[in-house]
Amino acid sequence: MGEVAAFPPEAGDAELAAAHAAAAAVCDPEVPVLTIEDLGVLRAVTRGEAGIEVTITPTYSGCPAMDLIAMQVDLALEKAGISRRTVRLSLSPAWTTDWMSEAGKEKLRAYGIAPPVGKARGRAALFGVEAVACPHCGSAETERVSEFGSTACKAHWRCLSCREPFDYFKCI
Numbered sequence: 001m002g003e004v005a006a007f008p009p010e011a012g013d014a015e016l017a018a019a020h021a022a023a024a025a026v027c028d029p030e031v032p033v034l035t036i037e038d039l040g041v042l043r044a045v046t047r048g049e050a051g052i053e054v055t056i057t058p059t060y061s062g063c064p065a066m067d068l069i070a071m072q073v074d075l076a077l078e079k080a081g082i083s084r085r086t087v088r089l090s091l092s093p094a095w096t097t098d099w100m101s102e103a104g105k106e107k108l109r110a111y112g113i114a115p116p117v118g119k120a121r122g123r124a125a126l127f128g129v130e131a132v133a134c135p136h137c138g139s140a141e142t143e144r145v146s147e148f149g150s151t152a153c154k155a156h157w158r159c160l161s162c163r164e165p166f167d168y169f170k171c172i
């Protein structure tokens with residue numbers, strides 16, 4: 001390294017970096033403020049026999065958004081000029097909300113969706129969530145309206161303080 005950059009740059013590394021940047025920028029179709037990197041859905045970007053290999057782990061099983069995400073990743077790679085590419089689904093271990101980044105949770109809250117509370121295998125998941133703070137006003141005086149919100153991934157809640165309804169991104 002030093003003042004003079006190697007030229008040409010090692011083709012493999014540059015392409016891999018471009019592929020990672022392109023894949024990481026793909027947004028979740030249902031929560032457009034979250035990228036698949038925020039969600040922890042993007043597991044790996046590597047170079048293999050099939051060229052660039054991107055591994056993603058579906059969020060909720062049966063979430064219809066997943067096929068769309070795989071297509072969008074493929075499209076993003078194509079736009080980044082990655083001709084030899086494969087998008088793979090990894091089903092094990094199963095995705096958990098624990099993989100969501102702190103930045104992702106902040107973005108969710110700013111978007112008006114309460115982020116998952118606690119760890120997937122902790123108390124919240126085992127015994128049901130006791131307190132979900134309102135993403136609008138921060139109040140803990142909230143109640144669950146329905147187990148299912150705008151999508152199966154979310155539960156519908158209501159704030160008793162500011163009266164605003166909101167979605168809670170369920171902890172799994």
Ligand SMILES: [Zn+2]
Binds near residue numbers: 136161163164
């Ligand atoms: Zn509120």
